[in-house]
Amino acid sequence: MKENLIKDKSFDFALKIIDLYKILVESKREFVLSKQLLRSGTSIGANLREAEYAISKKEFVAKTQIALKEAAETEYWLDLLYQSAYITVDQNMKEEIKSIIRILTAIIKTSKENI
Secondary structure, rough: HHHHHHOOOOOOOHHHHHHHHHHHHHOOOOOOOHHHHHHHHHHHHHHHHHHHOOHHHHHHHHHHHHHHHHHHHHHHHHHHHHOOOOOOOOOOOHHHHEEEEEHHHHHHHHHHHOO
């Protein structure tokens, strides 16, 4: 059940993003990049939740592709925050977001083949 795996992974990831956002705002006093990270990092799961209730395969693929785009954006913000020394290696969830991107890419590819 890839959909359940990705649903759980994206939800757990969103919780970690929220925690990281709190750290960035409270400890680092960083408000702009952290808000972008919060928006894109929590949007992955929200789009997957919408995809779960899609009325067609095409809509499912479209919503999943949006989730993939948000995941790629989240990876960008994590890279930027790390390279600018706002977050440490321990706080950089690079492997998690790469895993989410791989799973979403596979789901989209399989779903397109089945349309």
